[in-house]
Amino acid sequence: MSLNLNGNLLKTIPMKCFASAVFIIALLCLNRALAAPDMNPNLQNYTLNYDTPVDPMLQAQLDNLDASLRAKYDMSTDDTAVGLLDLRTLRLAVIHPDHEDYAASVAKIGILYAWFKLHPDAATNIDAQSRHELGLMIKPSSNEMAAKYSQLLGLTNIQRVLESDGFYDAKRGGGIWVGKHYGIDGERIGDPVGDNSHAITVRQVLRFYLLLEQRRLVSPAASKTMREIFASPDIPAEDIKFVKGLAGRNLEILRKSGTWENWLHDTALITGPDRCYILVGLTNHPRGNEYLADLAVAVDDLMIQDSKNAPENPPKILK
Numbered sequence: 001m002s003l004n005l006n007g008n009l010l011k012t013i014p015m016k017c018f019a020s021a022v023f024i025i026a027l028l029c030l031n032r033a034l035a036a037p038d039m040n041p042n043l044q045n046y047t048l049n050y051d052t053p054v055d056p057m058l059q060a061q062l063d064n065l066d067a068s069l070r071a072k073y074d075m076s077t078d079d080t081a082v083g084l085l086d087l088r089t090l091r092l093a094v095i096h097p098d099h100e101d102y103a104a105s106v107a108k109i110g111i112l113y114a115w116f117k118l119h120p121d122a123a124t125n126i127d128a129q130s131r132h133e134l135g136l137m138i139k140p141s142s143n144e145m146a147a148k149y150s151q152l153l154g155l156t157n158i159q160r161v162l163e164s165d166g167f168y169d170a171k172r173g174g175g176i177w178v179g180k181h182y183g184i185d186g187e188r189i190g191d192p193v194g195d196n197s198h199a200i201t202v203r204q205v206l207r208f209y210l211l212l213e214q215r216r217l218v219s220p221a222a223s224k225t226m227r228e229i230f231a232s233p234d235i236p237a238e239d240i241k242f243v244k245g246l247a248g249r250n251l252e253i254l255r256k257s258g259t260w261e262n263w264l265h266d267t268a269l270i271t272g273p274d275r276c277y278i279l280v281g282l283t284n285h286p287r288g289n290e291y292l293a294d295l296a297v298a299v300d301d302l303m304i305q306d307s308k309n310a311p312e313n314p315p316k317i318l319k
Helices: 015-034 056-072 104-118 128-138 143-153 155-164 202-213 220-231 288-309
Strands: 080-086 091-095 198-200 252-260 263-272 275-284
Touching: 056 080, 056 091, 056 288, 080 202, 080 288, 091 202, 104 128, 104 143, 104 155, 104 198, 104 202, 104 220, 104 252, 104 263, 128 143, 128 220, 143 155, 198 202, 202 220, 202 263, 202 275, 220 252, 263 288, 275 288
Parallel strands: none
Antiparallel strands: 080 091, 080 275, 252 263, 263 275
């Protein structure tokens, strides 16, 4: 029975049930409000490239956070690379943004991108099985599903798409590279910069999530479908790194993490009450998972504090 607040139907609903229903509706409305912060009106025109300047204050804050956590976990300056883009203020801060690292599973976002780029009909007509399988590739990071789709696409086709759309440039440090089918021995194409079978840089992963938020990742329809795949509410997220650190904070976290030996990474588009930002953390250290969990907490606290210091009524963006 649907809730109807007119006529005799209202009289037939016990007051206790009515109060419960109103409470539930209020919670739903509150949750929607918390998940949709005001965004910068210039977001759609913002471009992240090799010349995009950092914000001096945010850069200093991120440098301090990174230095403090590296000291805590006995990590060197070469053990971490970090990127932070505040989507409400369009302030950028980066540490080693164009230093290419072995990607572990984070490069699976390149497979996802290439699938929608080379199958444009999937943006509005993806079948339930493919949607679920791509969700398994992204959330619990299934190698089996990643290999299935990279084999369907072909490694050279995936990389051709990534390079043509600026996600990999050997002359600028590299980027997102998919040169091997996950979990399968055989065909391997090492990237020109580091001979990695899978590679990433902070800058290009930040750019991936920025385009996703701008609804410009392939197309508005493809961006919408890819966001749904990242969310995949029927598939549990791995409770490590950013997710572990941010537990209980009422946040939407669209993320792709990676784990292989000491290459421990996490990357995410994070949205919550009065904040929306992209965070990328790459580590090559045994305690990388702990660093990433603490980094997520420290950055989220910083975003909360910044939102309190912002004007009460920031301009809204029409979507």
